Amino acid sequence: MKPIQVGLLGAGVVAGGVVQVLQRNRAEIQRRAGRGIEVAAVAARDVAKARATLGSEVVLTDDFDALVRRPDIDVVVEVIGGTTRARELVLAAIAAGKPVVTANKALLAVHGTEIFAAARERGVAVGFEAAVAGGIPIIKALREGLTANRINWIAGIINGTTNFILSEMRSKGLDFGTVLKEAQRLGYAETDPTFDIEGIDAAHKATIMSAIAFGTPVQFEHAYIEGITKLQAADIRYAEQLGYRIKLLGITKRREDAQGIELRVHPTLIPGTRLIANVEGAMNAVVVQGDAVGSTLYYGKGAGAEPTASAVVADLVDVTRLITADPDHRVPHLAFHPDAVAATPILPIEQVVTAFYLRLQVADKAGVLANITRILADHAISIDAVLQRESAEGESQTDLIILTHDTLEGKMNAALAQMQALPTVLAPIVRIRKEELS
Amino acid sequence: MKPIQVGLLGAGVVAGGVVQVLQRNRAEIQRRAGRGIEVAAVAARDVAKARATLGSEVVLTDDFDALVRRPDIDVVVEVIGGTTRARELVLAAIAAGKPVVTANKALLAVHGTEIFAAARERGVAVGFEAAVAGGIPIIKALREGLTANRINWIAGIINGTTNFILSEMRSKGLDFGTVLKEAQRLGYAETDPTFDIEGIDAAHKATIMSAIAFGTPVQFEHAYIEGITKLQAADIRYAEQLGYRIKLLGITKRREDAQGIELRVHPTLIPGTRLIANVEGAMNAVVVQGDAVGSTLYYGKGAGAEPTASAVVADLVDVTRLITADPDHRVPHLAFHPDAVAATPILPIEQVVTAFYLRLQVADKAGVLANITRILADHAISIDAVLQRESAEGESQTDLIILTHDTLEGKMNAALAQMQALPTVLAPIVRIRKEELS
Incomplete structure (x- = not known):
């Protein structure tokens, strides 16, 4: 033939x-x-x-x-x-x-x-x-290999450039700008790295997987996109002390309670014991959660x-x-x-549910923690863990790290606005989403 | 319709x-x-x-x-x-x-x-x-997803029972018999666990993957099979000190130099930094190395x-x-x-190439290490690392751990026979194969 x-x-x-x-x-x-x-x-x-x-x-x-x-x-x-x-x-x-x-x-x-x-x-x-x-072969896995499943969610490291940068920031304790330059020198990042570091490339891929997983049209225009440019080395360090790694994940999730689909790309804390947390360098990995098969993971080179x-x-x-x-x-x-094909809507980011890591630079005074936890309680946001850096002799401020349980992003935004307005909160609050991927 | x-x-x-x-x-x-x-x-x-x-x-x-x-x-x-x-x-x-x-x-x-x-x-x-x-969906990945590749090798944790047992032995420092009983109580092991713990089930699966990868007939009768029943807690501990984990792997590999295929199941040391080394409990994972795609990994539940x-x-x-x-x-x-379909033969285990971990119980005397390394050198087996446990005050024997570089199993067998005959080697030598999976 x-x-x-x-x-x-x-x-x-x-x-x-x-x-x-x-x-x-x-x-x-x-x-x-x-x-x-x-x-x-x-x-x-x-x-x-x-x-x-x-x-x-x-x-x-x-x-x-x-x-x-x-x-x-x-x-x-x-x-x-x-x-x-x-x-x-x-x-x-x-x-x-x-x-x-x-x-x-x-x-x-x-x-x-x-x-x-x-x-x-x-x-x-x-x-x-x-x-x-x-x-x-993730498209084949989703479309054919897992065809028996009702897919619940997908979470993936689907941009090698950003995973390389985050891996380097963690292992060497360097900040974003320094590592980006190194990545450009090594050819892991483009001269204009915007598409990668701002999460746009990952959002393109997450959009395609979302449509395949849930039988909806491709809806890039409704994706929530946050890159890694504002991530600080300090937060990667704190996350590690708490047993977490920070990865740029593309996530799409079926939300029965909201009759919609979450579609989002942002830096995310994940437990260090998860396999995907240990995906380093420019490698890619995608976790798919199906109702029959449970969690499966696919790992390999995402580019080249x-x-x-x-x-x-x-x-x-x-x-x-x-x-x-x-x-x-x-x-x-x-x-x-x-x-x-279904018409299930992509949910706006305010309706997305995740846990949060918060880092607050606070005055080292009595009552500070009480004020902050009161605000969280008022918004029905419950706390998973608190880590307070011991302030040095004579220092008048310190870092307060809070891990929350799952909550609506909209509630967290309201709580953050109130916390930010407290006179004892001395700098913009750092907020990174957290996923257990269990 | x-x-x-x-x-x-x-x-x-x-x-x-x-x-x-x-x-x-x-x-x-x-x-x-x-x-x-x-x-x-x-x-x-x-x-x-x-x-x-x-x-x-x-x-x-x-x-x-x-x-x-x-x-x-x-x-x-x-x-x-x-x-x-x-x-x-x-x-x-x-x-x-x-x-x-x-x-x-x-x-x-x-x-x-x-x-x-x-x-x-x-x-x-x-x-x-x-x-x-x-x-x-590993069959689909091998048969369709990676169809562009010349597959070089496949290595998989493809038996959940044995991986559960090995994970428990490592994390709790327990011996095989104790963990097997626990696994049976929890339903992770059958009342008659022979098929799992002797590696037969894994060999069935490796045989099928081998045929698909290399375009040869299924040849279970030529598979080399070694289970986990003789593994000791001490070796899992030593391996960890050296940066390795011990997993029961099903391995099949194309060997151009010998015009044949390796097909084998045995306990294997793998570097602790490899993703597959961190697959714990009853989970399965398969690494496939193709010439175009490089290494890809597939992870999920292997039974249920x-x-x-x-x-x-x-x-x-x-x-x-x-x-x-x-x-x-x-x-x-x-x-x-x-x-x-090709007629490429499955190689006998003597022609298989791997690195080795050896544990020798030796008399704590001058010249012991020299005698042993001399035998390895005589067989052109080179040494990667040596670890000698410090013997306690008054103790007359000690453990000597040797990691070798890649060698033919046949050569290692000959060297082992000579080492075993030394009067300063006091107990049967423990030998576990090691793979870098790089």
Whole structure:
């Protein structure tokens, strides 16, 4: 049988990985897929540069639009990134009746509803395993492996840059700015790291997992997003003394009581004994809690040329199998059949329930703790633990750390405003959310 | 569309889980599968007892043979266990043209080649996600998610009973016999725990993963199997001092240099910083090393009614999709297409390469260490670390711990025989294999 012909859009790092893996493991992949998979042509903005990156065996073109329409192309792989040109080309490929494989989380988080609808109408598949957690087959696990479960929540370290920074801040006791510079020097962070450190990249991925887990449309616009730029080394240290690690988590959770879904990215305290708390450096890990299976965890490299290519090629093999099979019996793009998608709303952050870590810089006077705990009690927020740093001789202020039990964020905001107004609270209160992940 | 009709063979704990999950998550599963899935009838040896376990809504029969042939049954689920009756019934179902889903690792490890050949001939699918690591979708990850990779090795904690025992031995400093009794009392170990503690259950699962990873037939008869019954608390303690944990691992590894495959189950030292070293209690975890993706890890419950049912029902959803689709384009049972299966041999244990932990009870005399290290050097076995317990005042013997670098097991056996013959070695030498899993 004639090998599947791939049209590759983009000639960057991931494209190089795809070409490399398909060449090196050609025999192995054919033994599994039952059919060969070949890159027919690569579209690149700078053909000369692409030639240098991808080698002499690859056929190159600078006409992206022509490539997605070429009749001999069986499937289009989009690895150019961005949401404008990528959207046009993916929709053009679908319109031409071609299945698409993409590693583009931003594209799907923002334009997923439009793209999946177009694909469904045209009867073609869109693979996006590489869009979340790189080489970890988390989309397949959620969509197929855990299909028997009612998913309760997902929590993931889904951005390697920020996990590298947090790991370094903890192990070396350094502050955010210093570690960011080091990460940029080592290539773990971009020159403009905004998408990573502000949590936007993680929110794209959390948005996609949320839709798959709960059978809802992709709703990036309702995600709550808080990055790691304001995290201080002192809080990482205190958290550790209390038995916790701080990780940037993407979290999505079914909230029966509020008939909605939580979708949020923010720094989070998690117990140090949890496996995911021990995921260090640029690695990714996702915990999925299903009602039948309990908690399962998936761990691996979340980025890089070959880990991403691993996911792209897995999708290509799935597409190879699907091309001759019955479209009605495919795995639905977002796990649930499109006519069974639910309208459950994403909850605003004020309705989200978490525990909290609070650090207050307070005057070292009698009655300070009583005033603060009174405010918490007034808002029905109960306290899990209190840690007060012993003040040095002659020092007039100290740090007060409070761990609370679960509460509504809205209540905590009200309590924080009152605490902040106390004359004995001397600096802005630091507030980090805490999850037990049990 | 008419719901898929399931014939369930067996009415034990897992059968109960399958009935429960299909009932409770009926709507959720149908939204994903695009079609309902119903248990049409359950075959049980003791119908009255099954009625009590499974409730009044289930149709029961004691005629297993009739159930697998009933024309209205679309798919047969085998959860009776064992390798005799289960084999007959699975083959009968296949002969009747029915897809089969089984949780039976022993059956597939021993009779897999026969069963998959029969299924292929008849054009039906056999699902067995539940046979390895319970609810963790590791078969799907290996067969589909990592399909782009040349798999280098797999190492897994794939038996919850033994991991529970090892976790308790370590955390409480107790010996094997004491913890086994506790595990039996808590229901973590069977009354006859042989299959678990001797490593047989883990070897069944490692055998299945080995075949899928390397595209070879299932070869349980060539697996090297060593359980945990001889492990002593002292060695767990020493390992910890050296920064290691001892886990019962199922390991399978491609060995280019020996044109073969390692397939083995034995207690293993692994660095305490590895994520898998921190998998405690009855949990399972599998690390897969692929050439493109690097190391990925999959963690969750490896046993229990609902975790196992989670995997069984995921297979039922896959079968539901397959029933109307083209058999030639299915995912191959063992990941590789049957005509592409390789004949790579499983290596005998003497040709296996690992590092070693050795504990020698030695006379506290000059020259003892020199004699021992001389023997290792003669066999070209190099030493990674030596730890010698300081002997107490007046004591004439001490413990000598040696960590070696990687070596052939055959060489180590020869060196051990010579060391054991030294008059200064006072007791049988303890030898535990060590893996860096890096």
